Amino acid sequence: MDTLEAETATLYELIGRNWTLSAPVTDAAFDAAGQAVAFALADGALAIAPLRDAEPPQDRCRIALDEGRTTISPRRRPVPPLTSVVLGDAPLHLSPFGTSGFIAGEHGRLHRVSASGMIAGAADDGPPIDLVAAVAHGGVLVASKGAITYRDSKGDVGWRAPLPVGDLSAIAVTQDGRRVALGADGRLLVRTFGPQSEVASLELGPISALSWSADGSWLAASVVEAGIVLVRAADARVIRIPGYPATVSSLAWSADSRVLVTGGGYRIVAWDVAGLDGERERPTNVVTGRAGFVLVQTVAVHPARPLVAAGFGDGRVTVSRIGQPDELEVKPPGRGAVSALQWSRDGQHLALGTSDGEAAVVTFPPHIFK
Helix, strand or coil, X not given: XXXXXXXXXXXXXXXXXXXXXXXXXXXXXXXXCCCEEEEEECCCEEEEEECCCCCCHHHHEEECCCCCCEEECCCCCCCCCCEEEECCCCCCEEEECCCCCEEEEECCEEEEXXXXXXXXXXXXXXXXXXXXXXXXXHCEEEEECCEEEEECCCCCEEEEEECCCCXXXXXXXXXXXXXXXXXXXXXXXXXXXCCCCCEEEEECCCEXXXXXXXXXXXXXXXXXXXXXXXXXXXXXXXXXXXCCCCCCCCEEECCCCCEEEXXXXXXXXXXXXXXXXXXXXXXXXCCCCCCCCCCEEEEEECCCCCEEEEEECCCCEEEEECCCCCEEEEECCCCCCEEEEEECCCCCEEEEEECCCEEEEEECCHHHCC
16 A cells, blocks of 8 residues: 655545534444545434545645655645534434445334435334344345335335244345345344345354355454354354454454454454365454554445455554455544544545544555556
8 A cells, every 4th residue: 555645634634525413423334426425423424425525635745756755735625524414313324325325224113314414304113113124126135023124215115024933133245136145033034125035043142243255255253352253154064263352343244255254352353264175163353454452333334446445443544455464544543432434435545433423434546456
């Protein structure tokens, strides 16, 4: 990774737009059209930022002809404020929806919100909503106690199916939309997409996060106080990875499905899962980034490059290459723990939010990553 030299400001100030919000940030999502990013807040509001920047970093970069050194100039004008949308009571369950915009669930209602912040419609989904997950073609799955519902990209109910579980804690959908994993009542449930589906169940303990590999061959589950559990879809092989100092709340896979990246440690924790095709009992650890004294809270893997963003408990955000110790500090410590971290689909933007109500969109110039 190249290092941009700042003239008078930090890298975070030069390539990022940041805002102070009314409440802690609990989630972030980019819309499918690449027009906006929404931040869910702990007070039941959304804050929406356009991705278009009047002064993008690439327009402020200069390359010295003699030395080839890259510098970037500060902004000349203040960053415009975010658009605030008050929806109801927390917690909000946020997801991109349709070809543009978002859907947010609170209690038993679903709100459709445009990329510009207009409330485009609302629907009463019945029981209090526990989980929301985007699926292929712009639809969304809505899970609540006793039922799971699929709504298509227009918001219409495609199907509804009962769930033989109580409290739901995590959901993940494969990229092709064919399988759904749920954490509920200390069990892992895996079902095929659709109203008529046989449900496979596995007793694991309380599940805090779930994530499918990009090709759908592996499912990673974070089990409270028990580390990570890997489940291979082809034969239901289970591999347990204990020993984390904290419960893992964030899981992410590399684009080629070879490496699982997790939080929950004092550095980015990455596992080479590709080698598990044989009889090995545990994947190989891939040293990534630098070790420190603050826990990694959130991780997000770049959609195309072998890069991982990590958000720490002290507010710091870094970007590292998978398998290399070097890291780029994107945000210095401060303003609470990093509670939300997402890459845009094109990998140009990184959205982050903190427990102290700071939100930011960091835009990387094309030449910053080689």
